[in-house]
Amino acid sequence: MTRPHQADSETQLAAILKSLDDDKAEDVVQIDLRGKTAIGDYMVIASGRSSRQVSAISEKLVDRLKREHGVPARTEGRETGDWVLIDTGDVIVHVFRPEVREFYQLEKMWLPAGQATAKS
Known part of the structure; x- marks a missing residue:
């Protein structure tokens, strides 16, 4: 589904990775x-240290994508903060x-x- 004036997938990916890093x-x-x-x-998979951080990371990411790139995003799970899609x-x-994350092992x-990364 294409949306007018929306950043392409590579631009979205770069913005997402930057937001997660920030x-x-x-x-x-x-x-x-x-x-x-x-x-x-x-697909990007990341972890937050707590439910609060998972929710905050997700909320800021959605806000940045919309504000800076005109990219609307659907979210699920932000209320509990265990797994946000x-x-x-x-x-x-997935945050x-x-x-x-260890339980579901999406990677x-x-x-x-051999490409799945081991987490410390």
């Missing part, structure tokens, strides 16, 4: 989905508390064997 998200992993699925071009249509972002589902 807000001190941890263990950020980006996965190129192009040619693998129609759900989006990229942010979907721009081109980039899907987890570390324990929840293992999307990255080839």
